[in-house]
Amino acid sequence: MARTTNRPVVTLRSTAGTGVTYVTRKNRRNDPDRLVLRKYDPVAGEHVEFREQR
Template structure:
């Protein structure tokens, strides 16, 4: 069976609030770690979220 092209990743907040988003990414075209600036409702501001593994 072939390996899936899209994988689920966990975007962890860099504000250390424990908040995270779950999103998909194409592992063949985006080989580097994903970083996005999104809203953290616990910190009540936009912060950078970095990719981590779903456990």
């Protein structure tokens, strides 16, 4: 099965400034802008926003 560029791998970086990152895939057709997800930051010890980094 071939991989397409419709679902690129993106890195999400914590907005808390702790340097924690998550790696995920996104659908370019549904999310053309930068992705923002609320996920757990183990260094900060709470849920914070993670923004797509380029």
